[in-house]
Amino acid sequence: MNTHEPLGQPEVQGFAALxxxxxxxxxxxxxxxxxxxxxxxTALFAQGHVLLEDVPGVGKTTLARxxxxxxxxxxxxxxxTPDLLPSDVVGVTIFNQATRGFEFxxxxxxxxxxxxxxxxxxxxxxxxxxxEVMEERTxxxxxxxxxxxxxxxxxxxxxxxxxxxxxxxxxxxxxxFLVKLSVGYPDEAVxxxxxxxxxxxxPEALTAVTDTATVxxxxxxxxxxxxxxxxxxxxxRLAAATRTHPHVRVGVxxxxxxxxxxxxxxxxxxxxxxxxxxxxxxxxVEPVFAHRLLLTPEAQVRGVSAAEVLREAVAxxxxxxxxxxxxxxxx
Numbered sequence: 063m064n065t066h067e068p069l070g071q072p073e074v075q076g077f078a079a080l081x082x083x084x085x086x087x088x089x090x091x092x093x094x095x096x097x098x099x100x101x102x103x104t105a106l107f108a109q110g111h112v113l114l115e116d117v118p119g120v121g122k123t124t125l126a127r128x129x130x131x132x133x134x135x136x137x138x139x140x141x142x143t144p145d146l147l148p149s150d151v152v153g154v155t156i157f158n159q160a161t162r163g164f165e166f167x168x169x170x171x172x173x174x175x176x177x178x179x180x181x182x183x184x185x186x187x188x189x190x191x192x193x194e195v196m197e198e199r200t201x202x203x204x205x206x207x208x209x210x211x212x213x214x215x216x217x218x219x220x221x222x223x224x225x226x227x228x229x230x231x232x233x234x235x236x237x238x239f240l241v242k243l244s245v246g247y248p249d250e251a252v253x254x255x256x257x258x259x260x261x262x263x264x265p266e267a268l269t270a271v272t273d274t275a276t277v278x279x280x281x282x283x284x285x286x287x288x289x290x291x292x293x294x295x296x297x298x299r300l301a302a303a304t305r306t307h308p309h310v311r312v313g314v315x316x317x318x319x320x321x322x323x324x325x326x327x328x329x330x331x332x333x334x335x336x337x338x339x340x341x342x343x344x345x346x347v348e349p350v351f352a353h354r355l356l357l358t359p360e361a362q363v364r365g366v367s368a369a370e371v372l373r374e375a376v377a378x379x380x381x382x383x384x385x386x387x388x389x390x391x392x393x
Contacts, residue, residue: 067286068286068288068336069283069286069287069288069331069336070336071336073283073336074331074334074335074336075334077280077283077331077332078331078332078333078334080271080272080276080280081103081107081280081331081332082332083271083272084103084132084133084271084272085099085100085103085332087128087132087268087269087271088102088103088125088128088129088132088268090268091124091128091264091265091267091268092121092124092125092128092245093248093252093255094248094249094251094252095121095125095245095246095248098125098243098244098245098246099125100329100332101241101243101346101349102125102129102217102241102243103129103328103332104241104325104328104329104332104346105215105240105241105325105328106129106133106213106215106277106281106328107277107280107281107284107328107331107332108240108281108284108321108324108325108327108328109213109214109215109281109324110215110239110240110241110321110324110325111196111215111216111217111218111238111239111240112126112215112216112217112218112239112240112241112242112243113181113218113219113220113231113236113239113241113242113243113353114126114217114218114219114220114242114243114244114245115219115220115221115222115242115243115244116219116221116222116244116245116246117221117222118221121245122219122245123177123179123219124265125217125245126175126177126179126217126219127139127177127265128265128268129175129215129217130174130175130177130217130265131265131266131268131270132268132270132271132272133174133175133270133271133272133273133274133277134270134272134273134274135173135174135175135211135213135273135274135277136173136174136175136211137173137174137175137176137177138170138171138172138173138175138176138177139170139176139177139179140170140171140176140177140178140179141179141180142178142179142180142181142182142183142184142188142189143180143183143184144183144184144185146184146185146188147188148187148188148190148191149169150169150170150188151169151170151171151188151191151192152168152169152171152191152195152201152203153166153167153168153169153171153172153201153203153208154166154167154169154203155167155203155204155206164204166203166206166208168201168208169201171192171195171201171210172201172208172210172211173210173211174211174212174213174214174215174274175214175215175217176214176215176216176217177217177218177219178192178216178217178218178219179218179219180219180220180221181218181219181220181231182220182221182230182231183221186232189231189232189235190232190235192216192235192238193234193235193238195210195214195216196216196235196238196239197238199212199214211274212274212278213274213277213278213281216239218239233312233354233356236353236354237315237317237318237354239353240321240324240325240350241325241346241349241350242349242352242353243349280331283331284324284327284328284331285327286336287326287327287328287330287331287335287336287337287338288336288337288338289323289326289327289337289338290337290338290382292382293323293338293339293340293343293382294323295382296340296343296379296381296382297319297322297323297326297343298319299379300314300319300322300343300347300351300375300376300379301313301314301315301316301318301319301322301351303375303376303378303379304351304355304371304372304375307371307374307375308358309357309358309360309361309366309371310355310356310357310358310361310371311356311357311358311359312355312356313355314351314354314355315354318350318351318354321350322343322346322347322350322351323338323343325346325349325350326338326342326343326346329342329345329346330342340381340382344376344381347372347375347376348368348369348372351368351372352368352369352372353368355368355371355372357371
């Protein structure tokens with residue numbers, strides 16, 4: 063149960079106004095994708111990480127760079143390739159001849175926002191170098207722990223696993239991402255607009271709207287969003303529905319339920335509310351749960367998607383009413 067002091071209306075309104083300015087800034091570069099931008103900001107405020115999966119050339123890296131440029135903080139970009147080593151990501155300890163001692167040289171992961179570009183082109187060993195820092199916000203090298211700057215966000219992009227030269231991310235690492243998003247192709251009007259402004263719409267041209275200290279405060283505010291007791295049970299039942307679905311081999315873990323409620327808190331604040339509603343949880347089920355499901359081989363052969371499974375799971379769980387009594391499920 064959330065024991066933090068409830069948010070006042072001025073705090074909620076201030077959060078929503080600043081979030082709207084951040085979204086407007088990113089939307090000026092990432093055209094025609096307001097919901098994708100909102101979900102990326104939701105992950106930022108919920109202290110989660112974002113995985114962007116799509117074909118090359120639709121703006122995955124542009125979105126990541128735009129989010130980084132909008133926040134006045136340190137950011138680094140890592141281009142993942144098959145020959146990238148774990149030490150190229152987290153850093154390495156080197157012996158200094160002058161001081162006759164070992165010194166730690168931090169890698170590019172030591173930044174507020176880390177853009178892991180084409181993460182699934184690196185070997186599994188290098189991919190796993192991100193596991194500790196994504197979960198604990200620290201890096202352990204030669205037995206010594208080094209904290210990364212706060213706030214900390216990994217925005218990873220990957221090409222579909224069917225493409226040449228890709229390695230499937232292990233389930234343990236997929237589970238570290240709060241949301242998995244797809245930018246998708248733009249519609250015709252937006253694509254024409256992109257062509258007209260291709261030379262001027264660049265993340266480098268963006269002016270930062272806020273700084274990392276303010277983002278850290280917004281992260282703390284998101285933890286104070288009120289969650290009614292019935293909604294905790296509703297979130298658990300949504301996850302339980304995935305575990306018993308006939309097309310699912312491994313359902314959503316308790317970590318996934320925690321991710322859903324954390325994301326819902328930030329999602330509600332962006333909408334100008336200091337409490338969450340069932341609609342917040344339902345809107346976030348697919349981006350938060352889909353990459354955590356393992357479908358049965360039979361379902362994969364039949365072409366069943368995780369999104370279809372989740373729609374059926376959501377429909378099977380009664381929605382709690384304001385009084386706490388569940389509404390009848392739809393047949």
